[in-house]
Amino acid sequence: MSDQQFETFDAIIIGAGFAGLYSLYKLRKLGLNVRVFEAGDGVGGTWYWNRYPGARCDVESMEYSYSFDPELEQEWVWPDKYSKQSDILRYANHVAERYDLLKDIQFETRIKSAYYDRNINTWTIETSGGQKATAQYCIMAVGNLSTPRVPDFKGVDSFAGDWYHSGLWPKEEVDFSSKRVGIIGTGSTAIQIIPHVAKQAKHLTIFQRTANYSLPARNGPLPEDVRAAHKKKYRELREQAYFTPFGIAGYPPPEKAATDATPEEREAKYHQKWAEGGTISYLFSYNDLLLSPDSNKTASDFVRDRIREIVHDPNTAELLCPNDHPIGTKRICLDSGYYETFNRDNVSLVNVRSAPIEEITQTGLRTTTDAFELDSIIFATGFDAMTGAVLEMDVRTSDGIDMRERWKDGPKTYLGIMVAGFPNMFVITGPGSPGVKSQMILSIEQHTDWITDCIKNMRAKGINRAEAQPESEAKWVEHVNEVADSTLYPQANSWYVGANIPGKPRIFMPYVGGVEAYKKICDEVVENGYEGISLSP
Numbered sequence: 001m002s003d004q005q006f007e008t009f010d011a012i013i014i015g016a017g018f019a020g021l022y023s024l025y026k027l028r029k030l031g032l033n034v035r036v037f038e039a040g041d042g043v044g045g046t047w048y049w050n051r052y053p054g055a056r057c058d059v060e061s062m063e064y065s066y067s068f069d070p071e072l073e074q075e076w077v078w079p080d081k082y083s084k085q086s087d088i089l090r091y092a093n094h095v096a097e098r099y100d101l102l103k104d105i106q107f108e109t110r111i112k113s114a115y116y117d118r119n120i121n122t123w124t125i126e127t128s129g130g131q132k133a134t135a136q137y138c139i140m141a142v143g144n145l146s147t148p149r150v151p152d153f154k155g156v157d158s159f160a161g162d163w164y165h166s167g168l169w170p171k172e173e174v175d176f177s178s179k180r181v182g183i184i185g186t187g188s189t190a191i192q193i194i195p196h197v198a199k200q201a202k203h204l205t206i207f208q209r210t211a212n213y214s215l216p217a218r219n220g221p222l223p224e225d226v227r228a229a230h231k232k233k234y235r236e237l238r239e240q241a242y243f244t245p246f247g248i249a250g251y252p253p254p255e256k257a258a259t260d261a262t263p264e265e266r267e268a269k270y271h272q273k274w275a276e277g278g279t280i281s282y283l284f285s286y287n288d289l290l291l292s293p294d295s296n297k298t299a300s301d302f303v304r305d306r307i308r309e310i311v312h313d314p315n316t317a318e319l320l321c322p323n324d325h326p327i328g329t330k331r332i333c334l335d336s337g338y339y340e341t342f343n344r345d346n347v348s349l350v351n352v353r354s355a356p357i358e359e360i361t362q363t364g365l366r367t368t369t370d371a372f373e374l375d376s377i378i379f380a381t382g383f384d385a386m387t388g389a390v391l392e393m394d395v396r397t398s399d400g401i402d403m404r405e406r407w408k409d410g411p412k413t414y415l416g417i418m419v420a421g422f423p424n425m426f427v428i429t430g431p432g433s434p435g436v437k438s439q440m441i442l443s444i445e446q447h448t449d450w451i452t453d454c455i456k457n458m459r460a461k462g463i464n465r466a467e468a469q470p471e472s473e474a475k476w477v478e479h480v481n482e483v484a485d486s487t488l489y490p491q492a493n494s495w496y497v498g499a500n501i502p503g504k505p506r507i508f509m510p511y512v513g514g515v516e517a518y519k520k521i522c523d524e525v526v527e528n529g530y531e532g533i534s535l536s537p
Contacts, residue, residue: 009035011137011455012125014114015389016105017045018092019141019428019444022066024101026452027139030459035133036105036141037125043105044092045143047085052169052378054192055085058279058334059439061222062230063248064088066095066441067238074231082219082334113394114138116422121465123424136464137455140427142389144436151184151379154359161364163377166193176200180373182365184357185380186212188333193380195337198347205372207352207365210493211322213303214333218277242446245514247439251284258286258295270302279332289328290487290512296326303327310339316349317342325492331436390427397422410507412477414468414532415522417447423467426451431509432480434518442515450522454530463535472532484508 011027013020016038027034040048047055057064061078076094079087096102110128116138117124123138150165164174166189181201183190186208198204230237240249258266266285273282288295304321311317320339341347355369364374395403401421406412413419416433417426428447429435435443458466484490490508511518525531 007133009033009135012135013139013141014111015141016043017143018441022448023139023141025099026448030456034104037109037111038107039110041107043096044089047088049167051085052166052193053196057083063439073234081222082217111393116397118398138425149381156360158362159360160362161375166380178202179375181376182374183378190380191333191335191338195341198341198344203346205348207350209353211320212333213322213327214335214338215282216277217334217336219336241442242519243516247442247515248280251280254284254287257288258298266298283328300327307339311342319349319351326488329489329492412473414473414476418468420468420470420473423465434511434515437510437512438515462537465536467534469532469534480511483513
């Protein structure tokens with residue numbers, strides 16, 4: 001295809017995860033000619049790439065699903081309380097086939113650049129293979145956890161064994177039997193991987209820099225009566241979810257502060273929540289756990305005490321007790337037998353905060369104090385979260401506005417949906433939205449509905465260009481930070497602030513005012529004639 005032969009569409013969507021699929025479905029309903037470009041060879045986004053052992057959702061299956069079609073939610077059967085990766089991927093493929101979406105998706109296509117020409121009000125995207133396509137609208141459905149942080153350790157290329165990144169796991173099953181395995185990281189991914197690999201490996205060495213809080217999932221097969229009862233109330237529960245902080249129904253909001261309860265009451269409450277399992281349930285023990293340091297300490301201490309009970313070796317238990325952030329200020333992990341794994345004879349824990357990793361060697365790795373012989377290494381080193389997938393593309397305009405330059409001091413958006421200076425570009429669950437602090441599919445649907453309603457409104461009124469106003473964007477960023485600063489969230493060095501990426505500007509990225517408050521603001525923007533957005537013919 002020559003430089004002058006562009007494919008032309010009404011809208012281009014980048015990414016075929018849950019956001020890309022629903023965007024395609026909705027935009028086709030408007031009668032638009034749409035093309036989706038996807039780097040992988042299948043749909044599913046996060047659940048396509050993250051196929052590591054033990055990969056599982058930390059939101060209950062009956063909640064973590066599309067709500068747009070009552071028939072879909074009634075016909076689909078989730079086998080487990082918390083779905084494993086393969087079941088979620090099977091669901092994504094079912095949706096793509098059920099609504100005939102695959103014909104408009106181009107797979108194995110990575111986008112290199114996206115360029116907006118203000119003179120002709122058109123976006124031109126170019127793939128890594130040199131293909132070009134144009135459209136009036138560009139939808140960034142690239143995901144929040146879709147750019148793996150590739151290992152930057154000295155000597156990685158010299159390692160004679162096999163190494164894996166959790167976010168780039170091979171499709172074929174990996175057998176660690178009889179192998180000396182090292183895993184770097186103890187975040188949510190590692191917490192899911194470790195119990196599985198420990199059962200196979202000759203020896204598993206876990207290299208931990210920062211301990212994280214993990215709660216028991218209490219996962220298992222979903223009883224038919226529970227599934228049927230949920231489906232009976234599905235419509236009601238879906239509506240209720242929008243009036244909750246995290247976009248998840250079924251958890252009555254707590255009315256009492258932790259410090260207003262007696263120590264005995266608190267202990268009983270936390271034991272009840274621990275036995276129940278799940279993160280929302282635990283955080284909903286009291287209404288001030290993310291606001292009051294004193295209240296949070298009671299919840300944090302309880303989990304630390306459980307770790308000391310479960311892990312037999314006192315030194316290992318103390319290393320596994322988080323002590324540098326309040327519980328909930330990083331995404332709480334859910335596990336099935338994580339802490340128990342450290343009681344196995346073939347598992348050892350290494351503190352790389354006190355003795356950092358210096359290099360990967362031909363035969364393993366070396367810290368400042370010891371050398372470790374390894375046959376396989378697993379890098380559970382996380383993602384360039386929330387901004388990485390956008391910034392790895394060259395996104396710019398004919399005005400000379402460059403997204404990397406605009407976001408060099410941290411991401412700035414209006415509502416987490418639009419970026420000033422980039423007309424007709426919409427970001428789904430972007431920084432400045434509740435996305436990662438909510439039930440993601442609910443936030444995806446809410447954003448996509450808002451975006452498609454905006455486009456529908458524009459087309460009905462002969463408006464061709466929508467652009468966030470810089471002053472509105474600045475006010476929104478200020479509001480996002482004010483809300484975060486009123487909580488305990490900024491106290492943690494988390495991927496919420498980009499702390500896991502060296503050199504990334506530290507700015508709190510999610511909106512933590514809750515789904516209910518956020519949706520109300522988005523609805524008011526529309527009611528006020530798309531306040532904060534310049535609409536022009």
